[in-house]
Amino acid sequence: SAVISQKPSRDICQRGTSLTIQCQVDSQVTMMFWYRQQPGQSLTLIATANQGSEATYESGFVIDKFPISRPNLTFSTLTVSNMSPEDSSIYLCSVELGTGGYEQYFGPGTRLTVT
Amino acid sequence: AQRVTQPEKLLSVFKGAPVELKCNYSYSGSPELFWYVQYSRQRLQLLLRHISRESIKGFTADLNKGETSFHLKKPFAQEEDSAMYYCALKGAQKLVFGQGTRLTINP
Numbered sequence: 001s002a003v004i005s006q007k008p009s010r011d012i013c014q015r016g017t018s019l020t021i022q023c024q025v026d027s028q029v030t031m032m033f034w035y036r037q038q039p040g041q042s043l044t045l046i047a048t049a050n051q052g053s054e055a056t057y058e059s060g061f062v063i064d065k066f067p068i069s070r071p072n073l074t075f076s077t078l079t080v081s082n083m084s085p086e087d088s089s090i091y092l093c094s095v096e097l098g099t100g101g102y103e104q105y106f107g108p109g110t111r112l113t114v115t
Numbered sequence: 116a117q118r119v120t121q122p123e124k125l126l127s128v129f130k131g132a133p134v135e136l137k138c139n140y141s142y143s144g145s146p147e148l149f150w151y152v153q154y155s156r157q158r159l160q161l162l163l164r165h166i167s168r169e170s171i172k173g174f175t176a177d178l179n180k181g182e183t184s185f186h187l188k189k190p191f192a193q194e195e196d197s198a199m200y201y202c203a204l205k206g207a208q209k210l211v212f213g214q215g216t217r218l219t220i221n222p
Contacts, residue, residue, distance in 0.1 A: 106159040
């Protein structure tokens, strides 16, 4: 299994500002994922971040709005840029472990409120 | 395209009654299917996956390729089963989630 921590756990931000969310894993992983969960909705994949390469974004998400860093095998950041109230969501970091089969583990999430 | 449908947003049953959470999927290839659970104030966690064919906390789920379903079942619900349940499908690359079903077990 993997232990994943995220910082901050929650934040309230003003529109037009940016917030960087950190994700730390207790083991080295190849693939890390960032999800968004808007109020009352399911999880939507924002992007996949592999160490040493550019993140791959899903349809509807762009690098200018959600820049991602992946400097090593245990850490990643997601920035939510130029925020608007529509960005109010829970943002989750996730990792995939392939030992013994595919399993995906999730962080506790970052609850973002944009005013 | 990958799609997962959970038709019930809310499901309420009495303790000791059987419970079934429905999940249907759409995927042209050979899918891997999962059930994730999120208890109150806890993070999302894997409950079970179809390739394991195991029972976790009394829950089972059988992949029915003919009906493209992966329903989650438990014969006797317990109060601690109250949680949010998500069905998920892994296709070629990514994990796609259904909308989730909030299960409430009444005493």
